[in-house]
Each structure stands twice: as C-alpha cells, then as structure tokens.
Amino acid sequence: MITPPTVSTGAHVTEPPTAEAIAALDAADPLRAVRDRFTLPDGVIYLDGNSLGALPTATAARVATVLHDEWGTGLIRSWNSADWIGAPQRVGAKIAQLVGAAPHEVIAADSTSVNLYKLIVAALTAQPSRTVVLSEPGNFPTDLYMIESAMQAVGGGHRLVLAPRDEIAARIDDDTALVLLTHVHYKTAELHDMAALTAAAHARGALILWDLSHSVGAVPLDLRGCGADLAVGCGYKFLNGGPGAPAFLFVAERHHNTLASPLGGWMGHARPFAFVDHYEPAPGVARFLCGTPPIVAFAALESGVDLHLEMDMQVIAQKSRALAALFIDLVAAHCAPYGLTLVGPPRGAPRGSHVSFRHPEGYAIMQALIARGVIGDFRAPDILRFGLTPLYLRYADIAQAVSILETVLRTEAWRAPEYQVRQAVT
Ligand SMILES: *Cc1c(COP(=O)(O)O)cnc(C)c1O
Numbered sequence: 001m002i003t004p005p006t007v008s009t010g011a012h013v014t015e016p017p018t019a020e021a022i023a024a025l026d027a028a029d030p031l032r033a034v035r036d037r038f039t040l041p042d043g044v045i046y047l048d049g050n051s052l053g054a055l056p057t058a059t060a061a062r063v064a065t066v067l068h069d070e071w072g073t074g075l076i077r078s079w080n081s082a083d084w085i086g087a088p089q090r091v092g093a094k095i096a097q098l099v100g101a102a103p104h105e106v107i108a109a110d111s112t113s114v115n116l117y118k119l120i121v122a123a124l125t126a127q128p129s130r131t132v133v134l135s136e137p138g139n140f141p142t143d144l145y146m147i148e149s150a151m152q153a154v155g156g157g158h159r160l161v162l163a164p165r166d167e168i169a170a171r172i173d174d175d176t177a178l179v180l181l182t183h184v185h186y187k188t189a190e191l192h193d194m195a196a197l198t199a200a201a202h203a204r205g206a207l208i209l210w211d212l213s214h215s216v217g218a219v220p221l222d223l224r225g226c227g228a229d230l231a232v233g234c235g236y237k238f239l240n241g242g243p244g245a246p247a248f249l250f251v252a253e254r255h256h257n258t259l260a261s262p263l264g265g266w267m268g269h270a271r272p273f274a275f276v277d278h279y280e281p282a283p284g285v286a287r288f289l290c291g292t293p294p295i296v297a298f299a300a301l302e303s304g305v306d307l308h309l310e311m312d313m314q315v316i317a318q319k320s321r322a323l324a325a326l327f328i329d330l331v332a333a334h335c336a337p338y339g340l341t342l343v344g345p346p347r348g349a350p351r352g353s354h355v356s357f358r359h360p361e362g363y364a365i366m367q368a369l370i371a372r373g374v375i376g377d378f379r380a381p382d383i384l385r386f387g388l389t390p391l392y393l394r395y396a397d398i399a400q401a402v403s404i405l406e407t408v409l410r411t412e413a414w415r416a417p418e419y420q421v422r423q424a425v426t
Contacts, residue, residue: 049389053240100222120150130177184352188344218353240304265290319390338409367419
C-alpha cells in the first residue's frame, strides 16, 4: 500500500516517489472530488491559494442571486427579507466553527488591517498602565504598521518591542499590554505555539492577539481551547472569499463588555435604527462593527466559508503536510544544483500550508514559472512562495510544478528580460 510521504527530520530523501506512487496518492486522496467544486483555468497549477483562494464554482450563482433577486428585485427590502443586516454575525458564526470559537465571538467585517487597528486600540485603552506592544521582526507589514498607528491613536507613551520568535515568551513582562503575533508566518510557514504563548501572555497579565490570515482554512485552530483573547483573519486567502473579501475578528466572550472599539460607527451601536445622537456600544462583539456591510462581497465570502464547513480540517491539514513533504522531497531530488534554499520548517515539522525557498533571482524565477502556468508568488527580497491548497491541488500537480521549476532553473529561462520587470503586485 502506498502511504503519503512520511514525516521525518529535515534530512532530504534520496529516492523521490515515482510517477506511479504519486498517481496512487491522488487515487487514495479523500479530498480528490473537492477539486470539482472549484473553477480553475486549464493549463494552470495554482500555488497561490494562500494569497487569493480560487473561485468556488457555487460562488458565481450565489453572487448572481444577490445581484438579480436580492438587489435587483428585493431592493432595500432585502436588508430584512434576505437578512443582509445579519451578514456580519451570520458569516462570523460560521467562521467561528473554523477557528474554534463560539458563534457569538466572531464577526466578519472590514479588512484585516482595519480589524487589527480596532482591536489593538481596544486592548491598549483597556490597560492604561501597561506600555509595551510585543511582536516579532518580519511580521506581516500591515500588522506592524497598524501597531504604530494604534499607538499614536491612544496618545503616546507606548512602544513597540520586536523580539525574535524564540525570545518572545521570555520578553513578556508586567509592562506588556499586548502580544500580537501572526500564527502562521506569511513568508516561512513557521507556526507559533498558540496555547503556550497565550498562557505565557496571561501569566504576566498581558492580552494576546492572533493574526490567523494564513491559518484559517489551512490548519486546525482552537481559539477557545487556547484561551486566546483576540484574533483577526483574512477572507480571501484559504477561505476562498474572493479578492478583497471581508475579514473577521474574534473577541473572547470574557472581554465583550470591557473592550471598546475606537471606530464607533452606527453598525456597532446598540440600536442603530434608533438614530439617536449619542454612541452607545452594542453588547458583545457587534460593537466592533463600523459601517454598512458590503453585501455582494459577503455573498462570495459566505460561499467560500460554506464550502469549508463541509470539510474536515484534520483531513485538510493531513493532506497539506503530505503535499509539503512531497514538494520538499522533489525539490531536493531535482533542483539541488540550482541554489534554492528551503526557508522555514524542515520537512515533517509543524508548518502552515505553504512552502518557501530562497533564491537571489527569486523574482525572475517566479515570473518564468507564472509564464509556464505555475502560479506562486514572490515575497521580497528573495522568497519564492508556493501555497499548497489541499482542496484543489493534486499530488501530480506538485510533481509537475517541480518539474517545470527544474526546467526553468536548468535552462536559466528566468534570464529573459521580460521576467526582470517588476510589476506593481508581486
Ligand atoms: C494577508 C494578510 C493580511 C492582509 O490584510 P488586508 O487588510 O486584507 O490587506 C494581514 N495580515 C496578515 C498576516 C496577512 O497574511
């Protein structure tokens, strides 16, 4: 019987699996039929589901229903009749199932950046005697920028401390107001120990905010079990919610009536349609809503989330690990002479659902790959990042992608001038 690539240490395997063994992995894949639930272009191996998840086939019809029936015919009545007004809570409750939260602890709203801002300000304001926000260097840029903005908004006196990941727990002290970490690192796929770091923060009386942008839909999550205080995450990556999909935020129930949003918009008011002159926060997580929800975008997000609710996260995570192990083995076997360095966890170690390699010509190599239908992305200064989405990737896709990568490296196809031109979005 063929088993998925086994979990081992970082040492690379000298004998990569044969084409027959890879075909057998696909035949035995419990998720193989799920690929048919997505609309994917021919001739593309899509290794970018961690940046923009692919289109679930059902989404086009869902969005069309919102446009034609709910908007076109229902018009403003649909705020009630189609429960547009309940979309942030309804979709939030569904996302709660994917992150291990209670339904009333999550809302879908705004962007991840804006949600970070709201929660950071709320956390700092709630603990005026503590002055430090602790994060790590190389965290996703918007997380660090939003810490800076939030510190300015609360009126100075705070400082941001960036500690390398193995020193974070030790750096939490009685002056730490908030620890803000991205659970799965966007470049390296390294995984923080959410339970241990949350406990370390609580031991010193600090709050912790987890950014789940590269985690939700990719790895099993248990915010409640870990005792997390706050979290945010992204709708357009592994949740397949569409470009610019609404994001989500989580506030643990115990903080519901003590944390305040700095953006007191009317949708977060206790009685938005009373139209009173003074802001009064809604009870619970709804106070972190701000303005009117984007309903067309919500339809696409809800469709992506619904698809995930049919899946078993453990099965997704198991296939993700197997895809990563295969990718790493095949690169080790076929691309060793060309100067690619695996970044992040070694084969078999806990990781998120992408694999990254460093190469000085990473940008041009990725452009050459994209031109050959292998779509991954480049992260400055030198990282080739390949998202591994178990719902629609086959083991054979990984083998073909590495074979094309090997050709690009061996022939130095990346040297062509058109691959050197930097585009606005990498
Ligand atoms: C993708 C991502 C974001 C995105 O933020 P937006 O506001 O949607 O642009 C934020 N944080 C992390 C860690 C991400 O990976």
